[in-house]
Amino acid sequence: MRRLKTLVAGAVAVALLSGCGAGAAGPTPSEPAAGTAATAPSGPPSGETLIVYTNSNGEGRGEWLTQKAAEAGFKIEIVGAGGADATNKLIAEKNNPIADVAFGLNNMYFEQVKAAGAIEPFTPSWSGEVDAAKGDKGATKAYWPLVQQAILLGYNSDKFSKDQAPKDWTDLWTQDRFKSRYERVTGLGTATAQLVFASILTRYKDDAGDLGISDEGWKQIEGYFKNGTPAVAKTDLFARIASGDTDMGQMPSSIIAEREKSFKVNVESVMPSVGVPLAIEQVALVKGTDKKDEALKFIDWFGSADIQGAWAQQFNSMPVNKAAVAKAKPEVVDFFNTLKQQDIDWSFVQANMGSWVEKIELEYMS
Amino acid sequence: MSSGGGSNGAGTRSMLRSPAVLIIGIVLTWFIAAFLVWPNANVLIQTFFPNGSFSGRAAEKLFSSQRAMKSLGNSFLLAVALSITVNVVGIFIVLVTQYFKIRGSRILFLGYATTFIYGGIVLAAGYKFIYGDKGIVTGFLLSLFPGMDPGWFSGFFAVLAVMTFATTTNHMLFVANALKGVDYQTIEAARNMGASTWTVLRRIVLPMLKPTLFAVTVLSFLTGLGALSAPQVLGGREFQTITPMILTFSNSPTSRDLAALLAVILGVATILMLAVMTRLEKGGTYFSVSKVSSGLQKQQIRNPVANAAVHVVAYLLFAVYTLPVVLIVVFSFADGAAIQTGQLSPGSLTLDNYVRVLTQPSGLRPFVISIVYSALAAVIAVGGLLFVARLLQKYRNWVTTAFEYLLHIPWILPSALLALGLILSYDHPSPLVGGAVLTGTTVILLIAFVTVKIPFTLRMLKASFASVNSSLEEAATIMGAKTLYVFRRILLPIVLPAAAAITALNFNSMLDDYDTAIFLAHPLFQPLGLVIKANTDGAEGVDGVSNTFVYTVLLMVITGVTMYLVYGRAGKKPARRAKTGAGGKQGLTPVLAEAARTDPALVP
Incomplete structure (x- = not known):
């Protein structure tokens, strides 16, 4: 920590002495030739x-x-x-x-x-x-x-037709027929889970709200945890869909084809109008x-x-x-x-994800 | 400043007169300062004083979170309950296999010893195959009582039951060993005076086992506090513990202070428990005082009803212990989908899982690397602490007390934070280690492995020294034997069986370590834990779950073989030496063919 501070202080001093007042340089001070991105030399x-x-x-x-x-x-x-x-x-x-x-x-x-x-x-x-x-x-x-x-909401297409299926994540807890029929996470340690929450929360961006999110946004999170069935450690979502424990949940696009085969289930994915997070x-x-x-x-x-x-x-x-x-x-x-890609402000997400995870873990998960 | 007295205690001044003690003291001080205090102080300062000033944010956040408080409460509840239940079951199985005459006690022993060789998430899964909503026993019960809830085996009761049966390992090894030291002549005398089986047990046998019982009680408490996989698999909504939250938060730089605070709360509780146990242990005499002591003989339970009842319970427990292992081995041959849905068809068992795991390009290399690291760390920890434990047990004053508590630091923080502390402290030349940079070397992981194992090793070694009859040592000293000679020829042979057991347990528990290795392993020497993780993570495909089972079975084989090797030898030699030499009765469980595997660290 102290080393970093010394480094930063040193770099700031150098910048000041050289009379360079360009403010937009950003926080990458320690490389001597700041600004020039490295490229590979030629040769094998x-x-x-x-x-x-x-x-x-x-x-x-x-x-x-x-x-x-x-x-x-x-x-x-x-x-x-x-x-x-x-x-x-x-x-x-x-x-x-x-x-x-x-x-x-x-x-x-x-x-x-x-x-x-x-x-x-x-x-x-x-x-x-x-x-x-x-x-x-x-x-x-x-x-x-x-x-x-793509980080998707997938559902058992043998149980739900395209018309009956949810249209977006928020349907899961606002419509009674999906309540207790979707799997919700029990921890926010994985990238997939964090992206799902980034996708939901960034829709409710509000500078006046807690951690940049409006009360309405936090209500969604509350709904998500209250109405889902908790995931089970070491039991794949597809295994739970196969056994009928649950009908839908979060999944990255690349795993679907292989797991449909292994667990003999058919899964379709929801395409919300705002798009899906990539x-x-x-x-x-x-x-x-x-x-x-x-x-x-x-x-x-x-x-x-x-x-x-x-x-x-x-x-x-x-x-x-x-x-x-x-x-x-x-x-x-x-x-x-x-597929429509959801437009997500990643710098906003990156700046807040740590606090969001903390708040969700402490206040909404049960 | 000298405190403590009698033949057991000695003041600081007399302690410092011995050159051997001085050298050990200096080495120990350096080790504690360099690897226990400095790295962990660094990581704690960085988390609690992020900008140079103290932040009370963590406490505020935690205490206002219902979930955190409830989980924390659950962890404590589990720890207290487990301290009791593990002792009840543990003492029972030790008595059944070592003290009472029970038919088939060798078979029973092998069944109870299955906890030595496996644990963690697979163990919880094994119990779920049997008692879970689609489990075998549940199916049977449902056919008897159609109205019952198929999800009966969940929540606090299920977690407590599984963890109780899973953590009797320390009883089987150390309490059983201590039982061998009970003088049979005292028992005979008591019986001649008309004492009942129960009275002999309560007034003579159990009191002699106290130091070991105290030590294993601390371990059970710690295991309960750090419970992770059993609550995750079986706890359901109602009974979740704090460890998963600690792990999530220690992985997030912005929430690391919460993880550290939670860990410190658990750590302080453990140290308090330790202090209470040390207090209780003080002042007692835990060795035979008879001049000619003789070895224990198995006791017949004279009341026929009681005898029958004990037999029934013993065999029921045997079934409880062995069923999960059998199912885990069977399921390791099934495909991932079958494991996760719990549906097994006889035709679906193949060797595919084993072929896949064993023919990876990395092959056996990670196994070898892990075996070397674990063996080195286990031997260094036990070897280094043998003398230290003896000193701490012999000299009781403020200096040794301080050292003892400092040596328990690794129990306070989760291993991920210990690893971060080592990186923070030694990623630049440091005078504490002679100006060397330790990150990126092969040594740093070894250091971490050794430090993580110190508290457990120290506790168990100290307990076994406590049951050594001090008159043996005095006699040798009077006849002119030097300190080292006494240690080598008299004390060492007596504690060797326990030391061997500790070494084996340490070795086994580090084989599949992930939390430490992920941060500290040298990129060219990656141990098994990292390979297991890469092959078993939820996101890694259907094969992940079956790979978990295969690795578990492979680890069972390795730990089984190790324990057999270590025990086979340690069990024979000291027994022979003890007869001719010290006159003790420490021949250790000669029938121990099964192996040991436990995880007394924070995360079981």
Whole structure:
């Protein structure tokens, strides 16, 4: 803490002495050449071992990436951790970083890491192929988008027809026929749960309200917890749908097809008129790595249309890289084409999510 | 400043006269300062004084939250209830297997020993397969009483029952061991004077077990306070505990002060409990005073009704203990959907789960890394604390009391915060460790593993030293034996069985650690816990749940083998030595073929 303060104070002093009064520079003071984003030098990979932190290594992703990278001449070592754990780890290690690259975390998590000063601005070679609005919205860009995922409200379509199904999250607790028929979370530790609450709460933004949310908004949260059936530890939502315990609940788009098959259920998703929240997995360069050039080369390779396309093909995901979309599975692409993205103010969400989670855990969960 | 007296106590001054004590004192002071006080002080200061000034925000938020207060109350309720129920069940199964003549006591022992090898979420799931709303026993009961509630097994009662049966491990190991030290001649004398089975038990046997019972009671209390998976699986809406909230908050930088405050509240309660138990323990004599003591012989229960009743209860308990394990092993061969819906068809059992887990590219490497780390940490913790525990038990003054309480610091904070403290303190060169940077090295995880195991190790070692007859030591000293010689040749053989048990338990409990490793593991040497997490997380697909079961069974095998190796040897050698040497009766459960696995840390 004290070190950080000294750093900040030092940087401020330097800025003042040099007579530079530009106020909009933002809080990224410690790099000497602030403002210039790093880019990879040309040339082949050196083969130094890169340490890569990710929350997206499950179901064979980590192994697949390690192998593909090795074929391209990169030696990587994947360290897997949940989204929150990976975020905390990156922040905790900022004084003496161990990782060189981090990927898989969504905007919300990387925004925290960026605010703590643990990642560094850079520009990948594929920056022109992605929609910049899906990545870092700040003036200096410290993370870039790779894969997108929709966070959906899914329901058992054998029990509810499209007309009978809820039209939005808020129907679940305002209409009696859905009460006690949907699964509600018992903890807010996961990214999926946090995104669902971001999607609901940001609709009720009110500067005068508690934590930036109107009373009406908090009433929705109260309704959500009062009327849902609590999730059961280590029992998948799909298993509970299959056994008839519940009929609907939150789910990320990528898991639906596989679990429908495993649990022999049919699930459709709700498309609210405001749209659905997207979780967009990003990639970032860890500040202070001593293998910066190699790390940048790796990011250039990993985010390229070729590799992102192969990844999408392999893991049913939806790439952000426009040139990679052609290689993704057509049904996935179709689904995302019909989908309306909810417009969410991520900097507002990032600034408040911690307090929202705290308030919900303390006051509304039961 | 010398306090304490008699043959057991000695003042600070006499303590400092021994060079061995001085050296140990210096090393211990450094270790405590560098790895217990400094990192945790750092993390606490950072959470409670975020901007250099104290923030009372956390207390205000917590005390105005109904849910937090209710969960906290539940945790305390569970802790108190568990301290009683575990003792009742634990003492019963120890007596049934070691003290009374019961038919088939070896089989019973193996059944009760199943808690050694598994725990956590899978154990709770195992009980749910049997007593849950779709469980086997529930189905049977429903056919008898069609009107009953299929969800009967939930809430406080279910959590207490499961946790009681799951945490008798310490009784089976340490209370059973202490029971072997009871002098049979005293029992015989009492019986000749007409004492009943019950009187002998109450007036002679149980009092001798007190130090160990106090120690395991503290552990049960702690287990109850830190309850996590059983309430999550079986607590339902009505009975949720505080640990899940602590874990959520310690993962969120903006709420970490709440997590720390909650953890400190639980920690202070544990220390209070410890103080009460230490007080109760003081002043008693917990070893045989007869000149020629003899080994315990099993007692026949003379009242036939009582005898039959004890047999029935013993075998009922046996069924309760073993059914979940059997089902877990069976379900580990089923697919994830079958596990989660609880529907099993005989044809669906395959080896697929095992093939998938064992043929991962990472292969056996994480197993080896975890075994090496756990073994090193277990041996260092026990080896290092053997002498310390002896000193703390022998010299009772304000210095040793202070040291003892400081050594319990790891019980106060959850392991995630302990890990953060180590990172905060040693991510830059620090004079405390000779100017080295510890983050990113392989040593830092080992340090964390050792520190986390200190309180448990110390408690159990101290309890076992307390039951050593001090006249043995005095006799040796009078004959001119040096301190180290006495320690090595007389004390060590007597406490070795307990030390071996502690080492094995420590080893087992660290094999699948995640909370510490996630922050401290070297990227090139990732232990098993991280791999398990990656393969079992809810978000990782249907296979996740079946992988959890496979890893549980694999860990059962490892811990089973370890315990067999450790116990097989430790059980034989000291028994032999004890006969020729110290004249004690510490031959430990020679039939212990099953293994030990428990989690006395904050999160079971």
